Amino acid sequence: MKKFWIATKDAFATFLHVPGTVTLKGAHVRDGVDLKRIMIIVVIALVPAALFGMWNVGYQHQLATGGGTAANILPNWWWGFLKVLPLYIVAYAVGLFIEFFSSGLRGEEVNEGYLVTGFLIPLIVPVTTPLWMLALAVAFAVIFGKEVFGGTGMNIWNPALLTRAFLFFSYPSAMSGSQVWVAKRASESFADGFTGATPLALDGAAQYSNTVWSQFLGTIPGSVGETSVIAILLGACLLLWTGVASWKVMCGSVLGALLVGWLGDIAGISAVPCWNQLIIGGFAFGTVFMATDPVTSAQTETGKWIYGFIIGALCITVRLFNPGYAEGMMLAILFGNTAAPLIDHCVVTSRINRRAKKLNPAK
Amino acid sequence: MSNKIVLTKGLDIPVSGEAELRITKTVAPDMVAVCPADFKGFIPRLLVKEGDSVLCGSPVLADKKRPEILAASPVSGTVKEVVRGEKRKLLAVVIASDGRNEALDLGVKSPEGMDPEQIKACILESGLWPFVIQRPYGIIANPADKPKAIFISAFDTAPLAASPEFTLGDRMADIQAGINALARLTDGGVHIGLNAANCSGTPFHRLDNVNIHVFEGRHPAGNVGVQISHVCPVTKGTVIWTVSLPGLAAIGARFNKGRYDVARKVAVAGPAVMEPAYVLTYPGAPMSTLASFFGNEDDLRIVSGNILSGTNAGKDGYLGFYDNSVTVLREGTEEELFGWLNPIRSKVYSQDRTAFSWLFSGRKYDMDTNLHGGPRAFVMSDGYYGKVLPMDIFPLYLIKACLAGDIDKMEKFGIYEVIPEDLALCEYIDPSKNNIQEIIADGIRLMLKEME
Numbered sequence: 001m002k003k004f005w006i007a008t009k010d011a012f013a014t015f016l017h018v019p020g021t022v023t024l025k026g027a028h029v030r031d032g033v034d035l036k037r038i039m040i041i042v043v044i045a046l047v048p049a050a051l052f053g054m055w056n057v058g059y060q061h062q063l064a065t066g067g068g069t070a071a072n073i074l075p076n077w078w079w080g081f082l083k084v085l086p087l088y089i090v091a092y093a094v095g096l097f098i099e100f101f102s103s104g105l106r107g108e109e110v111n112e113g114y115l116v117t118g119f120l121i122p123l124i125v126p127v128t129t130p131l132w133m134l135a136l137a138v139a140f141a142v143i144f145g146k147e148v149f150g151g152t153g154m155n156i157w158n159p160a161l162l163t164r165a166f167l168f169f170s171y172p173s174a175m176s177g178s179q180v181w182v183a184k185r186a187s188e189s190f191a192d193g194f195t196g197a198t199p200l201a202l203d204g205a206a207q208y209s210n211t212v213w214s215q216f217l218g219t220i221p222g223s224v225g226e227t228s229v230i231a232i233l234l235g236a237c238l239l240l241w242t243g244v245a246s247w248k249v250m251c252g253s254v255l256g257a258l259l260v261g262w263l264g265d266i267a268g269i270s271a272v273p274c275w276n277q278l279i280i281g282g283f284a285f286g287t288v289f290m291a292t293d294p295v296t297s298a299q300t301e302t303g304k305w306i307y308g309f310i311i312g313a314l315c316i317t318v319r320l321f322n323p324g325y326a327e328g329m330m331l332a333i334l335f336g337n338t339a340a341p342l343i344d345h346c347v348v349t350s351r352i353n354r355r356a357k358k359l360n361p362a363k
Numbered sequence: 364m365s366n367k368i369v370l371t372k373g374l375d376i377p378v379s380g381e382a383e384l385r386i387t388k389t390v391a392p393d394m395v396a397v398c399p400a401d402f403k404g405f406i407p408r409l410l411v412k413e414g415d416s417v418l419c420g421s422p423v424l425a426d427k428k429r430p431e432i433l434a435a436s437p438v439s440g441t442v443k444e445v446v447r448g449e450k451r452k453l454l455a456v457v458i459a460s461d462g463r464n465e466a467l468d469l470g471v472k473s474p475e476g477m478d479p480e481q482i483k484a485c486i487l488e489s490g491l492w493p494f495v496i497q498r499p500y501g502i503i504a505n506p507a508d509k510p511k512a513i514f515i516s517a518f519d520t521a522p523l524a525a526s527p528e529f530t531l532g533d534r535m536a537d538i539q540a541g542i543n544a545l546a547r548l549t550d551g552g553v554h555i556g557l558n559a560a561n562c563s564g565t566p567f568h569r570l571d572n573v574n575i576h577v578f579e580g581r582h583p584a585g586n587v588g589v590q591i592s593h594v595c596p597v598t599k600g601t602v603i604w605t606v607s608l609p610g611l612a613a614i615g616a617r618f619n620k621g622r623y624d625v626a627r628k629v630a631v632a633g634p635a636v637m638e639p640a641y642v643l644t645y646p647g648a649p650m651s652t653l654a655s656f657f658g659n660e661d662d663l664r665i666v667s668g669n670i671l672s673g674t675n676a677g678k679d680g681y682l683g684f685y686d687n688s689v690t691v692l693r694e695g696t697e698e699e700l701f702g703w704l705n706p707i708r709s710k711v712y713s714q715d716r717t718a719f720s721w722l723f724s725g726r727k728y729d730m731d732t733n734l735h736g737g738p739r740a741f742v743m744s745d746g747y748y749g750k751v752l753p754m755d756i757f758p759l760y761l762i763k764a765c766l767a768g769d770i771d772k773m774e775k776f777g778i779y780e781v782i783p784e785d786l787a788l789c790e791y792i793d794p795s796k797n798n799i800q801e802i803i804a805d806g807i808r809l810m811l812k813e814m815e
Contacts, residue, residue: 348776
């Protein structure tokens with residue numbers, strides 16, 4: 001208990017200020033960057049998507065219950081904020097408690113990685129997710145996805161996606177279908193003609209003004225943070241400009257998605273053109289924020305291209321060929337995480353062998 | 364016969380306090396220390412006892428395993444004290460100088476007519492052999508080996524490093540003699556690395572009997588290990604020797620003048636130095652002789668060597684055998700409020716794009732020893748570290764192999780090519796604040812133990 005207390009106290013103290021510790025070994029000066037700074041950049045990059053997502057929750061609610069317009073920006077946002085806030089509280093409270101506790105057990109400082117994970121989780125689940133399910137999923141993901149491996153930096157899978165995967169397979173009825181994407185009060189009923197389905201479930205068919213523009217803007221049903229491509233692109237700009245996320249992973253993913261989407265177009269099996277695949281569902285959000293997680297993505301620079309490509313290609317493949325799952329991004333990234341060490345192994349081995357051959361041509 | 368190699372990876376750390384190119388002081392220390400810890404791969408056996416009188420070049424220590432390798436006294440005088448630490452570990456042999464600098468006469472020799480064994484014997488008996496370092500592992504070379512080639516870096520890109528033109532430009536004859544001697548020890552020739560920025564202006568480009576390679580790039584382009592990896596990479600079973608320029612001048616002086624002469628110009632630099640400049644002194648001179656440069660301030664860190672891979676000597680410490688710079692920093696014990704969030708930190712430099720230091724390029728920073736964060740597991744990927752390592756290896760894979768103590772993987776990922784200083788910049792930029800140089804040093808220690 002004392003260890004837990006020390007870790008907690010230390011985490012809050014270092015949250016306020018960079019500690020006055022000095023270098024004891026090795027390089028006597030160190031760069032001003034630390035993980036807190038890198039992580040906070042990711043959180044800032046997520047803010048546009050989060051703010052828009054909150055507004056969209058309110059907007060979708062108004063559309064579904066047959067009232068209001070998009071012009072009610074603040075009321076819509078406030079309505080959504082109150083719906084999303086509990087998700088945040090649960091995600092952070094459960095996750096941080098486990099994180100603090102296990103850091104104390106290991107006798108390490110608390111890693112700031114969960115700041116990002118906790119910010120991501122509410123953005124990738126339907127707004128109607130029951131809080132107890134979320135708490136259970138977060139606990140599962142943080143304990144079995146991260147802490148058993150040794151904490152942030154040691155994990156194989158992205159803990160935020162693992163949370164979503166847990167929900168998806170344990171409580172499918174709360175995670176897919178047509179009823180989960182739009183929040184409403186118990187006393188309210190949906191207006192006539194409302195389906196509530198995402199463009200993916202409808203294979204791009206019209207729901208309200210479900211145009212390309214609204215898909216790009218994000219005024220469609222979906223997980224909280226994933227709908228607005230504009231907000232995601234704002235975050236992507238920050239991540240790429242600061243170099244926190246790898247542009248190679250993002251490019252690879254987009255190329256992979258376009259290639260498979262294009263093949264689908266040629267074969268005549270896709271309902272929407274390949275470029276449209278990029279702006280619906282969780283593709284954009286996953287590519288920008290989830291696939292680029294430096295811990296679970298490929299480590300080598302060449303590997304990042306391959307890793308990104310596999311994720312993009314697999315996502316669209318699932319969308320095109322699997323009738324059971326409307327969306328393939330979550331599983332594509334988790335598969336990419338699993339394959340990343342293998343990709344790296346191939347990249348590293350081939351370069352070492354090539355170099356060895358160059359140095360010892362005789363052998 | 365020169366070829367230019369452009370290195371795009373690397374980083375020049377903008378730390379303030381560069382030494383002005385003038386000698387402000389000739390330090391004649393009243394005592395010097397010979398510290399066995401300076402010599403890597405050397406198990407010391409004491410050859411003198413307290414009260415013995417010694418001359419410049421009198422052997423003080425010998426290696427237990429290879430007794431022909433000697434370390435000598437840099438001044439003449441008497442052995443004042445043999446300092447021992449825990450378990451009677453030999454820490455230093457302190458010699459009180461008599462100020463006369465009488466030297467043991469080793470005999471003027473011309474390396475041209477000598478065979479390799481004679482040259483080796485000459486260098487060994489003079490106590491200068493510890494200047495010959497071998498790759499892999501960065502330890503004192505084994506005199507029985509025949510190296511594939513011998514490498515010398517004629518420029519130092521480390522932050523606040525001493526200028527080789529200024530410190531050694533007047534000793535070209537000694538350097539040439541040193542090269543002529545070393546060239547007879549290998550069939551692969553002596554290779555010298557020059558900086559593209561001044562390769563035609565530096566006196567070192569007029570050296571004979573060498574293969575010149577020109578390197579362009581930021582630190583660590585001046586590290587001899589980086590230069591070797593681009594010209595003649597060290598693989599399993601090959602041995603390459605390296606000699607520092609001050610070492611080369613000392614070896615040359617042994618042939619030209621017949622005496623042990625390791626006096627050298629040393630840059631005293633760093634943000635906490637009042638008037639950074641050069642002094643003329645000896646390795647083993649106490650740091651207290653430099654006190655006029657940094658005054659009586661508390662909370663100073665006095666580093667023998669550069670800020671990336673030097674040793675923390677402290678006010679009571681001594682100048683290292685291989686070092687020709689002393690860097691003085693303030694201890695960074697101040698806490699920085701919201702440092703991780705504050706977008707613009709005027710006093711803290713970061714190469715990372717998440718900070719805005721790149722807006723103020725050209726600015727120099729009064730850096731201190733603050734860690735700027737807490738220790739974490741590795742989070743950033745291999746490429747993040749690779750951007751400051753211009754070698755064909757995967758730094759994070761090598762580091763993790765060393766952490767795991769996996770000999771096969773360490774071999775595969777290039778442990779033969781690096782010494783800790785080559786990955787010093789990876790350690791500097793690491794947001795997870797791991798002690799990467801120590802990890803590599805432990806890896807090398809493990810290799811040495813396993814290969815015995």
